[in-house]
Amino acid sequence: MLAIDRERSRIGRDLHDGIQGTLIGIDLMLGAMKRRLAAKPIDRERMDRDFEDLARIVRDTIGQTRGIAMGLCPVDLKVDGLTKAFSILAATTSSLFRIDCRFLCDKPVHIKDEVVATQLYYIGT
Numbered sequence: 001m002l003a004i005d006r007e008r009s010r011i012g013r014d015l016h017d018g019i020q021g022t023l024i025g026i027d028l029m030l031g032a033m034k035r036r037l038a039a040k041p042i043d044r045e046r047m048d049r050d051f052e053d054l055a056r057i058v059r060d061t062i063g064q065t066r067g068i069a070m071g072l073c074p075v076d077l078k079v080d081g082l083t084k085a086f087s088i089l090a091a092t093t094s095s096l097f098r099i100d101c102r103f104l105c106d107k108p109v110h111i112k113d114e115v116v117a118t119q120l121y122y123i124g125t
Contacts, residue, residue: 014068022061029054067092083108085121 033050036042083105090103111117 011068018064019061019068022057022064026054026057081108081110082117082120086124
């Protein structure tokens with residue numbers, strides 16, 4: 001039970017400190033952009049930079065959300081199970097840390113027990 005409570009607290013912190021803060025920032029940026037659009041003349045270069053920044057922030061937030069979701073349920077047994085989860089983990093590790101990380105497996109590994117598959121994933125991480 002203690003482990004569950006710690007995990008809930010971690011998820012709450014991730015949502016509050018990460019995604020919620022980012023969404024508030026996006027809302028503030030959109031408000032500022034709306035005010036600049038209403039002003040004459042419009043600084044198109046500034047607006048282009050703002051839109052690019054906003055798009056980057058949204059992509060980053062999608063990545064954060066995906067990370068939290070993977071933490072909640074890292075192994076989707078309905079798709080490709082453990083093999084797919086480790087492939088995604090390797091790709092994410094390569095991307096985040098800019099290192100060459102690959103998961104090689106000749107045959108898919110199918111684990112029917114979701115609890116066992118999830119525990120194997122956590123052991124591998």
